Amino acid sequence: MTTPLLFQPFKLGNITLKNRAVVAPMCQYSARHGFANDWHLVHLGRFALGGFSLVIAEATGVTAEGRISYADLGLWSDEQIAPLKRITELLHANGSHAGIQLAHAGRKASTPLPWRGKFDETPEERISLAFEEWTPVAPSALPHSPASKMPTALDAQGMAAIRDAFAEAAHRALRAGFDLVELHSAHGYLLNQFLSPVANQRTDQYGGRLENRMRFPLEVAAALREAWPKDKPLIARVSIIDWIDGGTTVEDSIVYAKKLKALGYDLIHCTSGGFDGAKVQIGPLYQVPFAAAIRKGADIPTAAVGLINTPQQAEAILANGEADLIALARQALDDPNWPVHAQRHLMPDGNYSDWPKQSGYAVRAKDKVLNAK
Numbered sequence: 001m002t003t004p005l006l007f008q009p010f011k012l013g014n015i016t017l018k019n020r021a022v023v024a025p026m027c028q029y030s031a032r033h034g035f036a037n038d039w040h041l042v043h044l045g046r047f048a049l050g051g052f053s054l055v056i057a058e059a060t061g062v063t064a065e066g067r068i069s070y071a072d073l074g075l076w077s078d079e080q081i082a083p084l085k086r087i088t089e090l091l092h093a094n095g096s097h098a099g100i101q102l103a104h105a106g107r108k109a110s111t112p113l114p115w116r117g118k119f120d121e122t123p124e125e126r127i128s129l130a131f132e133e134w135t136p137v138a139p140s141a142l143p144h145s146p147a148s149k150m151p152t153a154l155d156a157q158g159m160a161a162i163r164d165a166f167a168e169a170a171h172r173a174l175r176a177g178f179d180l181v182e183l184h185s186a187h188g189y190l191l192n193q194f195l196s197p198v199a200n201q202r203t204d205q206y207g208g209r210l211e212n213r214m215r216f217p218l219e220v221a222a223a224l225r226e227a228w229p230k231d232k233p234l235i236a237r238v239s240i241i242d243w244i245d246g247g248t249t250v251e252d253s254i255v256y257a258k259k260l261k262a263l264g265y266d267l268i269h270c271t272s273g274g275f276d277g278a279k280v281q282i283g284p285l286y287q288v289p290f291a292a293a294i295r296k297g298a299d300i301p302t303a304a305v306g307l308i309n310t311p312q313q314a315e316a317i318l319a320n321g322e323a324d325l326i327a328l329a330r331q332a333l334d335d336p337n338w339p340v341h342a343q344r345h346l347m348p349d350g351n352y353s354d355w356p357k358q359s360g361y362a363v364r365a366k367d368k369v370l371n372a373k
């Protein structure tokens with residue numbers, strides 16, 4: 001039997017992923033002062049044990065003000081490198097490559113933790129959780145939603161500082177042992193705010209027509225490519241559409257993806273939305289057509305993400321040529337062993353080759369007795 005596409009290797013820059021199953025970045029809102037801790041080690045490490053070829057760490061603030069919340073990871077200081085290095089070493093020791101998403105939240109910074117929904121931390125919790133709140137920055141002085149903080153519009157100096165912070169964070173990511181960096185240019189965060197007319201009302205060379213709106217994201221993208229070793233893979237996460245009338249279109253995103261490709265980006269991780277008022281038509285596989293459109297329109301590899309649940313769905317996406325990688329977020333939380341389970345589903349005789357040696361032989365023996373696949 002030929003190996004299912006999901007379990008065929010994929011070359012990205014100087015790394016070869018052992019399969020196509022990737023963990024999408026997921027904020028854990030569990031850091032203090034931007035430092036990774038045991039939670040992040042276990043959260044990310046379990047995906048390596050489960051057989052994912054690439055595990056991408058959550059949106060990591062390139063500046064303290066660029067965090068979505070006070071509990072996000074950060075890489076604005078050298079001290080933040082060591083706990084991340086522990087994580088990359090664990091991933092590498094268990095057959096996965098390590099990625100990190102570098103991010104700036106722009107006007108969506110300084111938000112409450114999602115399971116709280118508001119700043120209701122007690123004085124004691126404010127100390128134990130290292131609570132902070134601050135005034136965000138953005139392309140224009142427009143809040144994300146009626147409930148959001150009013151941001152300060154960025155000036156040239158502020159933009160240059162953010163661009164440089166992305167480059168410095170990339171140097172630190174390298175020292176932390178990451179194999180891949182993902183530029184966060186999606187979900188209504190800072191770079192997406194520049195790209196979209198929904199949030200960008202600037203009248204200088206960074207606002208107005210698409211070429212101007214792309215200017216700052218592409219300056220950041222170029223600085224990051226410059227800072228990250230040429231042979232190492234660099235990818236970008238892009239909201240292909242805003243799901244808002246007058247917002248970013250698939251055609252806009254094809255133009256942007258072509259520019260990223262010209263800068264030396266290796267893959268576009270195709271997502272959507274992120275602005276208040278978006279009319280998202282959500283359902284199984286709802287973003288796969290975006291991955292297909294970018295792959296065809298910009299002639300660049302893509303990752304598909306969004307309500308992809310079953311190995312059969314993943315295999316069909318690859319077989320249809322809609323994407324090169326399959327990224328899972330919530331399904332990976334639900335089943336961190338998704339790839340090793342998928343191996344058994346897609347390979348008739350069962351296959352345990354991606355299990356860690358410490359558990360694969362034992363699960364195989366159990367299945368043999370029960371005559372399960």
Ligand SMILES: Cc1cc2nc3c(=O)[nH]c(=O)nc-3n(C[C@H](O)[C@H](O)[C@H](O)COP(=O)(O)O)c2cc1C
Binds near residue numbers: 328
């Ligand atoms: C808990 C959680 C945290 C997330 N954090 C991030 C993040 O840090 N960066 C990002 O680009 N997307 C983030 N997302 C979005 C996911 O990466 C993914 O695109 C989305 O959940 C759709 O995929 P799914 O249907 O497989 O969950 C997050 C999603 C979840 C559920």
